Amino acid sequence: MGLIGPNGAGKTTLIRLMLGDLAPDTGSVRLGTKLEVAYFDQFRTQLDEEAILADIISPGSDYVEIGGQRKHVISYLEDFLFAPARARSPVKSLSGGERNRLLLARLFARPANLLVLDEPTNDLDMDTLELLEALLQDYDGTVLLVSHDREFLDQVVTQVIVSEGDGVWQTYVGGYDDWLIQHQRASALAAPVASAATRAAKNPAAPVKPVAASARKPGGGRRLTLEQVMEQIATLESRQQAIAASMADSSLYSGNETRRLELQNELHQIEAAMEAALQLWEALEEG
DSSP, X not given: OEEEOOTTSSHHHHHHHHHTSSOOSSSOOOOOTTOOEEEEOTTOOOOOTTSBHHHHHSTTOSEEEETTEEEEHXXXXXXXXXXXXXXXXXXXXXXXXXXXXXXXXXXXXXXXXXEEEESTTTTOOHHHHHHHHHHHHTOOSEXXXXXXXXXXXXXXXXXXXXXXXXXXEEEEESSHHHHHHXXXXXXXXXXXXXXXXXXXXXXXXXXXXXXTOOOBOTTSOBOOOHHHHHHXXXXXXXXXXXXXXXXXXXXGGSSOHHHHHHHHHHHHHHHXXXXXXXXXXXXXXXX
């Protein structure tokens, strides 16, 4: 899962809330059971300059457990582009790129089923970036990823959580480009109804009579009645429930990606249309 939002939106704060490192001001956070978290934070925990690489990865042992298999630490470091002779080198001898690779090697050597990466692609060379991408694609657990690298997000994540302003976060299926397409479609669908809500607010009719009464727009046309808007909301809610039921079917996640994306797109469009319809309903009721 990728987290998308501008600087200052609260991505790191959201991660800390999700991990239980930070208590919410209001509401509650429910953590899953048997969580084993490995957290690669954006401030890059300092390494012991005098320690040798092998001890950074596996202190006091020549082996590491990776995916349930025992692997020699030298062989493991080779997977992260370190020559065998470098396994006994001190951290202080490493270049900046090599330090980043060592941090990643240490991260993936930890037993974890939840991997949290906050801006892991900063200052990575191309070889290390490609290595990280491959590691994440093969990772068996859950990944929470914060990155401004749109291409990297698209290659790695299957779902995004997006900051939409004012503390509102919305979930979308797919990567960055998938979110962009869904967001644009939802905005296009919501625009006509939102425009009607704006017109209703700017041009209130005479005091509304019973629910079924209608008001005239400037120019002689007829505006939707409260009853009609409520019927639209009920229709949207009904379709929303039907889509939710369809997406709860596990078979949808077994290779039927096109249908899943279609349902997800429609769900977000309905949510946008619902919000606009509620605004129109409020404007009519106040008018």
